[in-house]
Amino acid sequence: MTAKPIPDGYHSVTPYLICKNALAAIEFYQQAFNAETKLVLKMPDGGVAHGEIMIGNSHVMLADEQPQMNFVSPDSLGGSPVSLMIYLNDVDTAFSQAVNAGAIVIREVEDQFYGDRAGTLKDPFGHTWTLATHVQDLSEDELEQKFQALMGQDPQ
Template structure:
Protein backbone atom coordinates (compact mmCIF):
# COMPACT_ATOMS: atom_id res chain seq x y z
CA UNK A 1 0.00 0.00 0.00
CA UNK A 2 1.29 3.45 -0.91
CA UNK A 3 0.22 6.58 0.98
CA UNK A 4 1.55 10.01 -0.08
CA UNK A 5 3.93 11.74 2.38
CA UNK A 6 2.03 13.89 4.89
CA UNK A 7 -1.13 11.77 4.66
CA UNK A 8 -2.45 9.06 6.96
CA UNK A 9 -4.73 6.13 6.24
CA UNK A 10 -7.74 8.23 7.29
CA UNK A 11 -7.99 12.01 6.91
CA UNK A 12 -10.70 14.67 6.53
CA UNK A 13 -12.12 15.52 3.12
CA UNK A 14 -14.18 18.71 3.31
CA UNK A 15 -17.11 19.38 0.98
CA UNK A 16 -17.94 23.07 1.39
CA UNK A 17 -19.57 25.99 -0.34
CA UNK A 18 -16.85 28.58 -1.14
CA UNK A 19 -13.94 26.15 -1.09
CA UNK A 20 -11.51 28.97 -1.86
CA UNK A 21 -12.62 30.87 1.25
CA UNK A 22 -12.44 27.71 3.32
CA UNK A 23 -8.86 27.07 2.15
CA UNK A 24 -7.98 30.65 3.20
CA UNK A 25 -9.51 29.94 6.65
CA UNK A 26 -7.43 26.77 6.99
CA UNK A 27 -4.27 28.75 6.15
CA UNK A 28 -4.96 32.05 7.96
CA UNK A 29 -7.08 30.78 10.83
CA UNK A 30 -5.55 27.38 11.57
CA UNK A 31 -1.97 27.81 10.38
CA UNK A 32 -2.20 25.49 7.39
CA UNK A 33 -0.23 25.53 4.15
CA UNK A 34 -1.98 24.89 0.85
CA UNK A 35 0.16 22.40 -1.04
CA UNK A 36 -1.93 21.71 -4.14
CA UNK A 37 -5.10 22.82 -5.92
CA UNK A 38 -6.94 21.33 -8.91
CA UNK A 39 -9.54 23.49 -10.64
CA UNK A 40 -12.37 22.86 -13.08
CA UNK A 41 -12.63 26.37 -14.46
CA UNK A 42 -12.77 28.45 -11.27
CA UNK A 43 -14.28 25.65 -9.15
CA UNK A 44 -11.98 23.82 -6.73
CA UNK A 45 -12.39 20.11 -7.38
CA UNK A 46 -9.56 19.19 -5.01
CA UNK A 47 -7.22 21.19 -2.81
CA UNK A 48 -4.81 19.84 -0.23
CA UNK A 49 -3.88 21.78 2.88
CA UNK A 50 -1.27 20.60 5.35
CA UNK A 51 -2.00 21.51 8.97
CA UNK A 52 0.77 20.50 11.32
CA UNK A 53 1.58 16.84 10.66
CA UNK A 54 -1.64 16.08 8.76
CA UNK A 55 -3.15 16.87 5.39
CA UNK A 56 -6.79 17.53 4.55
CA UNK A 57 -8.56 17.74 1.21
CA UNK A 58 -11.16 20.31 0.18
CA UNK A 59 -13.68 20.36 -2.67
CA UNK A 60 -16.46 22.69 -3.68
CA UNK A 61 -19.79 21.17 -2.69
CA UNK A 62 -22.46 20.50 -5.33
CA UNK A 63 -26.05 19.30 -5.56
CA UNK A 64 -24.76 15.72 -5.82
CA UNK A 65 -22.25 16.22 -2.97
CA UNK A 66 -23.70 18.81 -0.56
CA UNK A 67 -21.77 20.57 2.23
CA UNK A 68 -21.12 18.34 5.25
CA UNK A 69 -19.95 20.15 8.40
CA UNK A 70 -18.37 18.02 11.12
CA UNK A 71 -16.26 18.25 14.28
CA UNK A 72 -12.45 18.09 14.32
CA UNK A 73 -9.83 17.84 17.06
CA UNK A 74 -6.71 19.87 16.23
CA UNK A 75 -3.49 19.76 18.23
CA UNK A 76 -1.45 22.98 18.21
CA UNK A 77 1.64 24.27 20.04
CA UNK A 78 -0.22 27.30 21.50
CA UNK A 79 -3.96 26.97 22.12
CA UNK A 80 -4.41 30.62 23.10
CA UNK A 81 -2.69 31.95 19.97
CA UNK A 82 -4.41 29.45 17.67
CA UNK A 83 -7.80 30.30 19.18
CA UNK A 84 -7.18 34.01 18.55
CA UNK A 85 -6.11 33.41 14.93
CA UNK A 86 -9.22 31.28 14.28
CA UNK A 87 -11.47 34.04 15.65
CA UNK A 88 -9.64 36.68 13.59
CA UNK A 89 -10.24 34.55 10.48
CA UNK A 90 -14.02 34.43 11.09
CA UNK A 91 -14.61 31.60 13.55
CA UNK A 92 -17.01 32.03 16.48
CA UNK A 93 -16.11 30.95 20.02
CA UNK A 94 -18.19 28.09 21.40
CA UNK A 95 -15.91 27.25 24.35
CA UNK A 96 -13.23 29.47 25.95
CA UNK A 97 -9.58 28.46 26.17
CA UNK A 98 -9.00 26.64 29.48
CA UNK A 99 -7.03 23.79 30.99
CA UNK A 100 -9.12 20.62 30.82
CA UNK A 101 -8.99 17.69 33.27
CA UNK A 102 -7.72 15.31 30.56
CA UNK A 103 -4.41 17.15 30.13
CA UNK A 104 -5.19 19.53 27.25
CA UNK A 105 -5.50 23.31 27.15
CA UNK A 106 -8.43 23.62 24.80
CA UNK A 107 -11.03 25.85 23.22
CA UNK A 108 -13.84 25.30 20.76
CA UNK A 109 -14.72 27.39 17.71
CA UNK A 110 -17.21 27.07 14.86
CA UNK A 111 -15.90 28.15 11.47
CA UNK A 112 -18.08 30.06 8.97
CA UNK A 113 -18.82 26.73 7.20
CA UNK A 114 -20.36 25.16 10.31
CA UNK A 115 -17.43 22.91 11.28
CA UNK A 116 -16.48 22.71 14.95
CA UNK A 117 -12.78 22.78 15.81
CA UNK A 118 -11.50 21.65 19.21
CA UNK A 119 -8.22 23.56 19.35
CA UNK A 120 -6.01 21.71 21.81
CA UNK A 121 -2.55 22.08 23.28
CA UNK A 122 -1.34 18.95 25.05
CA UNK A 123 -0.02 19.85 28.52
CA UNK A 124 0.97 16.38 29.69
CA UNK A 125 3.08 13.71 28.02
CA UNK A 126 1.58 10.30 27.58
CA UNK A 127 -1.98 9.03 27.19
CA UNK A 128 -5.15 10.72 28.40
CA UNK A 129 -5.79 10.38 32.10
Protein backbone atom coordinates in the same frame (compact mmCIF):
# COMPACT_ATOMS: atom_id res chain seq x y z
CA MET B 1 8.34 2.40 -9.55
CA THR B 2 5.74 0.84 -7.27
CA ALA B 3 3.20 3.17 -5.69
CA LYS B 4 2.97 3.12 -1.90
CA PRO B 5 -0.47 2.18 -0.51
CA ILE B 6 -0.29 5.23 1.78
CA PRO B 7 1.48 8.12 0.04
CA ASP B 8 4.45 9.74 1.75
CA GLY B 9 3.37 12.44 4.17
CA TYR B 10 -0.19 11.18 4.55
CA HIS B 11 -1.76 9.56 7.60
CA SER B 12 -4.20 6.64 7.45
CA VAL B 13 -7.13 9.01 8.05
CA THR B 14 -7.34 12.29 6.14
CA PRO B 15 -10.35 14.58 6.53
CA TYR B 16 -12.11 15.69 3.34
CA LEU B 17 -14.14 18.87 3.89
CA ILE B 18 -16.95 19.96 1.59
CA CYS B 19 -17.54 23.72 1.53
CA LYS B 20 -19.85 26.13 -0.25
CA ASN B 21 -16.78 28.14 -1.30
CA ALA B 22 -13.64 26.03 -1.07
CA LEU B 23 -11.35 28.81 -2.34
CA ALA B 24 -12.54 31.09 0.46
CA ALA B 25 -12.16 28.19 2.90
CA ILE B 26 -8.54 27.69 1.83
CA GLU B 27 -7.88 31.40 2.44
CA PHE B 28 -9.57 31.20 5.84
CA TYR B 29 -7.54 28.12 6.88
CA GLN B 30 -4.36 29.91 5.80
CA GLN B 31 -5.22 32.86 8.06
CA ALA B 32 -6.74 30.89 10.93
CA PHE B 33 -4.52 27.81 11.12
CA ASN B 34 -1.40 28.76 9.10
CA ALA B 35 -2.42 26.21 6.47
CA GLU B 36 -0.17 25.69 3.48
CA THR B 37 -1.87 25.13 0.13
CA LYS B 38 -0.54 22.01 -1.60
CA LEU B 39 -2.94 21.57 -4.53
CA VAL B 40 -6.03 23.18 -6.06
CA LEU B 41 -7.74 21.58 -9.07
CA LYS B 42 -10.36 23.92 -10.51
CA MET B 43 -13.48 23.04 -12.45
CA PRO B 44 -14.26 24.90 -15.70
CA ASP B 45 -16.58 27.22 -13.71
CA GLY B 46 -13.74 28.13 -11.31
CA GLY B 47 -15.00 26.00 -8.44
CA VAL B 48 -12.69 23.66 -6.57
CA ALA B 49 -12.96 20.03 -7.69
CA HIS B 50 -10.22 18.98 -5.27
CA GLY B 51 -7.88 20.86 -2.99
CA GLU B 52 -5.28 19.88 -0.44
CA ILE B 53 -3.81 21.91 2.40
CA MET B 54 -1.44 21.10 5.23
CA ILE B 55 -2.30 22.09 8.79
CA GLY B 56 0.68 21.27 10.94
CA ASN B 57 1.82 17.82 9.81
CA SER B 58 -1.58 16.74 8.48
CA HIS B 59 -3.19 16.89 5.06
CA VAL B 60 -6.75 18.15 4.78
CA MET B 61 -8.60 17.70 1.50
CA LEU B 62 -11.47 19.91 0.45
CA ALA B 63 -13.80 20.67 -2.42
CA ASP B 64 -16.83 22.72 -3.33
CA GLU B 65 -20.29 21.28 -2.92
CA GLN B 66 -21.34 18.95 -5.71
CA PRO B 67 -24.92 17.93 -4.86
CA GLN B 68 -25.14 15.70 -7.95
CA MET B 69 -22.41 13.57 -6.31
CA ASN B 70 -23.99 13.89 -2.85
CA PHE B 71 -21.13 16.12 -1.63
CA VAL B 72 -22.83 18.80 0.47
CA SER B 73 -21.50 21.23 3.05
CA PRO B 74 -22.48 21.52 6.71
CA ASP B 75 -24.34 24.72 5.81
CA SER B 76 -26.57 22.83 3.36
CA LEU B 77 -27.14 20.08 5.93
CA GLY B 78 -27.90 22.46 8.80
CA GLY B 79 -24.67 21.54 10.62
CA SER B 80 -22.27 18.64 10.96
CA PRO B 81 -21.89 15.97 13.64
CA VAL B 82 -18.15 15.78 12.84
CA SER B 83 -15.52 17.82 14.66
CA LEU B 84 -11.84 18.15 13.80
CA MET B 85 -9.04 18.36 16.37
CA ILE B 86 -5.76 20.22 15.98
CA TYR B 87 -2.93 19.81 18.47
CA LEU B 88 -0.53 22.74 18.54
CA ASN B 89 2.21 24.23 20.68
CA ASP B 90 0.27 27.30 21.87
CA VAL B 91 -3.50 26.87 21.87
CA ASP B 92 -4.21 30.32 23.30
CA THR B 93 -2.40 32.17 20.52
CA ALA B 94 -3.76 29.87 17.81
CA PHE B 95 -7.32 30.17 19.10
CA SER B 96 -7.12 33.99 19.08
CA GLN B 97 -5.68 33.88 15.55
CA ALA B 98 -8.60 31.73 14.34
CA VAL B 99 -11.18 34.00 15.99
CA ASN B 100 -9.51 37.07 14.46
CA ALA B 101 -9.74 35.34 11.06
CA GLY B 102 -13.51 34.93 11.49
CA ALA B 103 -14.14 31.75 13.49
CA ILE B 104 -17.00 31.72 16.00
CA VAL B 105 -16.23 30.66 19.56
CA ILE B 106 -18.20 27.59 20.68
CA ARG B 107 -16.22 26.95 23.87
CA GLU B 108 -13.44 29.17 25.20
CA VAL B 109 -9.98 27.73 25.80
CA GLU B 110 -9.60 26.21 29.25
CA ASP B 111 -7.80 23.36 30.99
CA GLN B 112 -9.61 20.05 30.53
CA PHE B 113 -9.75 17.07 32.92
CA TYR B 114 -8.08 14.81 30.35
CA GLY B 115 -4.81 16.76 30.27
CA ASP B 116 -5.35 19.16 27.38
CA ARG B 117 -5.87 22.90 27.31
CA ALA B 118 -8.53 23.23 24.62
CA GLY B 119 -11.23 25.36 23.05
CA THR B 120 -13.76 24.80 20.27
CA LEU B 121 -14.82 27.04 17.41
CA LYS B 122 -16.81 26.94 14.20
CA ASP B 123 -15.33 28.14 10.94
CA PRO B 124 -17.32 30.31 8.47
CA PHE B 125 -18.05 27.18 6.41
CA GLY B 126 -19.84 25.26 9.16
CA HIS B 127 -17.00 22.97 10.25
CA THR B 128 -16.25 22.62 13.98
CA TRP B 129 -12.65 22.55 15.23
CA THR B 130 -11.21 21.88 18.66
CA LEU B 131 -7.77 23.39 19.17
CA ALA B 132 -5.62 21.96 21.95
CA THR B 133 -2.23 21.84 23.59
CA HIS B 134 -1.48 18.72 25.61
CA VAL B 135 -0.31 19.91 29.05
CA GLN B 136 -0.49 16.85 31.32
CA ASP B 137 0.13 13.14 30.79
CA LEU B 138 -2.34 10.96 32.71
CA SER B 139 -2.50 7.22 33.27
CA GLU B 140 -5.76 5.43 32.47
CA ASP B 141 -6.49 5.23 36.21
CA GLU B 142 -5.88 8.96 36.70
CA LEU B 143 -8.06 9.77 33.71
CA GLU B 144 -10.86 7.53 35.02
CA GLN B 145 -10.65 9.14 38.48
CA LYS B 146 -10.78 12.67 37.05
CA PHE B 147 -13.71 11.70 34.83
CA GLN B 148 -15.66 10.12 37.71
CA ALA B 149 -15.03 13.21 39.85
CA LEU B 150 -16.29 15.40 37.01
CA MET B 151 -19.43 13.26 36.77
CA GLY B 152 -19.99 13.70 40.51
CA GLN B 153 -19.25 10.08 41.29
CA ASP B 154 -16.90 8.83 43.97
CA PRO B 155 -13.80 7.46 42.23
CA GLN B 156 -12.93 4.11 43.76
